[in-house]
Amino acid sequence: MQVSSIELDSVSKRFGSVEVISELSLTIHSGEFIAFLGPSGCGKSTLLRMIAGLETVDGGEIRIGGERVDNLPPGARGVAMVFQHYALYPHMTVADNLAFGLRNIGTPKDEIARRIEEAARILEIGHLLARKPGQLSGGQRQRVAIGRALVKDPKAYLFDEPLSNLDAALRVRTRVELARLHQQTRATTIFVTHDQVEAMTLASRIVVMNARKVEQVGSPMEIYGRPATEFVARFVGSPAMNFLPVQIRDRGGLATAALGDGSIVETDVPLAGLPSGGELRVGVRAEAIHVREDGSVPGRVEVIERLGDRTHLHVRLMDGSTLIAEDKGFSRIQPGDTVHLAFEGATAHLFDAAGLAYHARQ
């Protein structure tokens, strides 16, 4: 069992004249499960592939377990990768798929057999060993792909959107298994995904990336609770955070936000750090907006989404802006109803014109 830390030191990458990653530094601790989260094209996969050695590094250094690897071929870096489309060798049996890498480094036969057997046991794919990938279901292929990584006993596991090709139910199940697997192996793992739920549920730390920049690095609840930027706030959490333009008033050092229709949201954001000029917007998650008789903000319900345990209401406010509020599962509200909304000011955030977030004091 070898587990290593991965250090990225001022790593840069260009495609032609376009700089896709610039001077990025990041340390992934030994045994950590880290997720690179972001929309497609944000550079998260490129970064992963640079670590794997599948993309050249134009500047900076990558070290795995302290050893500089950015000049080594992929095979020499001691990492294993699980690809989005699994990239199983279609003409080889499952067993051969698992054995291929080990054979290439001259692992003795009996050792290969032992590891395959062990991996097959862990992943419950023993009965599939003689089959070819074409004869497997998507979930089985996924397991084989993981198995191919597992047998190599790598310094780090790299997952590139491994769940995106599974159907919803299987995705949830696999997610849990991956989490369990990591808890048991404690192997350094980098997990690339565009799905915030996967990142939240699996990772101990999340690197949120957008437009080739790192927006925020933090634990799942940090990311959720204190998004550093408007992008993070919108990207993480479902439904996306509501944003409403506001005027700020002083309330004993804390900011009170006045909405377009004049109603008030009392935030815990200190006034001190806020920019003096420029527009500000308040960001509130749906779960912090409730329907209450005494709610101060009136609005008309346009669309109702019932999720069973809760209900999302798409509400148009008096000034024409819309937001999503949450009500209990068995909500009696009908489209067209007028509702009164109450904001939990304590979980509200403020965002400046540049999208930078201002949070309540902790």
Added chain:
Amino acid sequence: MAASEHIVGRGIGNKLILFTVILVAVFWMLPIAWTLLLSFKPNSELMISTASAFQPPYTLKNYTDIFQSSGVFRWLWNSAVVSVGVTAGILILSSLAGYGFARAEFKGRDVIFILVLLGLAVPEQAVIIARHQIFSDLKMHNTYPAIILPGLSSAFGVFLMTQYFKAIPKDIDEAAMLDNASRFKIFWKVLLPLTIPAQATLGIFSFLGAWNDYLWPLISATKPEMFTITVGMASTQTNFAQSEGLGFLMAQAIFAGLPVFIVYLFFQKYIVRAVAGAAIN
């Protein structure tokens, strides 16, 4: 398979079409049937009139005569050697080059690839005179290499294989890289097995092309013992043969066409698939 054959109400139309096509197919086979018929007639009768083909006597002599006259067997053998040689050569060279152009980066690769693509525009006939001179100067004519090698310069196979390799998801090679496989191993163990459909397409086209090639063997294989079946059959269809040995000539034609036709019937399914494969590429 067929898109509309099950749609209700089109049965009669479909039957009519099928009937027409069967009729056309019968006409399509008439020339071969006629040849077959002539091949069973004694030469001397045909010399007076081919109309005698419709009446007995019929004979197998024309076919048994083939076994005695040395030519056809030797020519079939030559054709087989040449076609297999060309096919193997093209498959090896095109696979290597196709992988190289699609996957293995090196300086100047794209420029070289464009130069190779330009080669698609050069018809064999345009270089045939110069090629003949070159092989003459090397004193290589009337050898198997001389008949085989020019076929290996065709850019078509390289183009086809490059396209095919490009279409294979790159993550397969990447997985292999992470599995510590060398370049050649990735080519040989991982990607090449995936190109078997393309190999089949290219192989069949190359084989048929080489088997049926006429112009180059005609001027390169000039010794009768080096004739391919195509050139050999050309050498037999002189005026004299037609007047005095018509039945024998027809028997030779049937006999010479038979091997590749049988191979075709045998591999029909694959050939159809291979042609379709080429079409979709």
Added chain:
Amino acid sequence: MRKLSTVLLAGLVVTAGAGTALAADKTEISVSRFFGACEADYGSVTDVTKANGECGIITALINKFNAESTTTVVKPEIVEWPGYDQLTARIRSGEPPVISVMHEAVISNYSSRGLLEPLDEDFAKAGIDVNDMTDAARQGVTKDGKIFAMPFDTHTWLWHINMNLFKQAGLVDEAGKPILPKSTEELFAQAEQFKQKTGKPYFISTLANETAFYTRTFDTLLYQQNADFFADPNKVNFSSPEAKGALQLLSDIYTKDYTTKNQDYAASVSSFAAGDGGVFICGTWLVDTYDQEAKKEGVALSNGYAVMPFPQIYSGSPRVWADGHSWVLLKQDLSDAQRASAIEFMKFLWDNNYEWARTGHLPIRKSIIDSDQFKALPFRADLAPLAVNGTALPSAVKLQFSIQDIEGEEVGSAMRGDKPVDQALADAESRINELLANAK
């Protein structure tokens, strides 16, 4: 099945036999020839007298030679007729056959480029008396004063006649000889008479897919008028009234339906055998074939075949188109043994020239023409003068085959009415002169 395997076995034995012959220390020489392939019928025949037809006789001759020679094995290589494209490619490739059959008309192409071995000394050493060669043959193989080939035959243009139809048409005299035209007027009159009486065309001719008929007939008609169209070997002259008259004659025969049309060689050959017309204008090589046919009962030619030299329908001369097959020794690195073997084979052909003459071709030795044996062959008395009258193009004319091709194409298109006569003559002249101007 049993028969098949026997045959297969026989084939193996023959091949194996060839192998042992090789091993027995004989010199092998390759001999490239056309005349067709007929191993099936003559593969093991060594008695030449039992062979018939060009293919049979040459096959049997070579078999006989191989059986008799203690020093030499001839490996026959059968090529397409006339085969000069491939021979050219093969010479260029540096691996020519040792001996090749060659029309006398094309020898100068090869000899002038130093591709052939002169043979005078070898013939003298081998005891071949070149003075015994007929004039036509000797001229045919002599280029720039040297002999470059062993002549094999003189072949000319004949009238093969269906006597049964001629009788029906009333064109047979009391002596039983066919009545042939002596002028163009007679030609048309007799053709008309023939057509009236038999309902069939007077001529059968090979008008399709090849140009030989046109060139050979047209040349003959020019020779008969003493029109010297190659006075300058570098320039052809078809703008004479004689040329125009001759071509008009052919055109008239065609338009007046005095000939079969659209027949290629094979069709015309079988058409004559089937009795579809009176006169088949074709070469010497068919004499024996038709003579054999005439000996059968119940066929169109039964007891009714005659053959005559091309009758003189112009008053000028009895000359007629002619060419000759000959055997050349190709220049290459030959060992003394190979050269000796080659000459041995040529001497053998020289000695057996009579056998080849049985095909209908004219022999190339005066002694054979004068021999009783030759004269005893059917029709040969009538044909013998052709050895003198047969006329080839002047040997200084280059690229004779190409010239004949062009001439034939143009004459043919005029005869068939695709082109006006004057136009065709002008085109032929300009194309041939263009060819010669660019020829080496």
Added chain:
Amino acid sequence: MTDVTLSSARPVAAKRPGGASIGPRWTNALFVAPYMVFYVLLLVYPLFKGIWMSLLQSDMFDDTSKFSGLANYYRLFNDKVFIGTVWNTVLFVVMTVPVFVVIGLLLALALNRSDRTAAALRAIFFGTSVLSVTIVTIIWKMMYMPGNGAIASVMRYFGLDPIAFTTTASLALPAIAITTIWWIIGLPMMLFLAALQQIPGELYEAAALDNASRARSFWSITLPSIRRTMLVVVIYEIVAQFQLFGQAQLLTQGGPNNASRPIVQFIYEQGFRSWNLGYAAAASEILFVIMAVAALAQFFASRKRVEE
């Protein structure tokens, strides 16, 4: 999933060297090198040698070739026979290509079924493609022979005057065209079949629900769906038929009166019959230019395909 630790007997990182790496490496050129050797020696070099030869007056067996600039080309453009061969070749292409497209498509449409009869019929129509050109011409000589040919016999049986296909100037080229179509109609048919099978069946079902007739379905679904294949077939056939040689040389020898002589036969005859290498090479270059234009068209057409 109990004991998960893959205890390694020895570190996997004890690797053998040689794992591939990304990025340019000169060793990667070794993959294309073998082919390039053949390409350069047997295509590029002969091409340039041919161009050089076309500027010489040279004889097959006479080493005294002399530079003559564009004289061979000048002569070509004034050579009625050569101009005739270009015209014949173009005419042949014009005769055959539309037929290949139309008949190929019709056959494909009729045989786009999955039953055994259709499979057998496909085998018949494609089967002739595997025969050598020499065998095909032997077979068709027997059809066309004016005296003894099958067609002539049939016509005579019906009291008609036999048509002399190979010997009538206006029919020789069409006769070669018929033979060629008979020979290799299979390929366009197969290409069209492959294209037809790519069309989703739902389209036809939708059309049937919309009361579209068979013809209507053909015009508004089938044709638009296969237009790329159509383009490929057209261009492929143009390029292929421009290379006409064997059928003409063996069936008609280019006659009568040059009416069916194609460019390639002209090159062959100039080279190996008249021994006029420079002249033959110059004719080759003209063919090359014509074909290069067609091939470029193909290239752009297929590029457009990719972009679509």
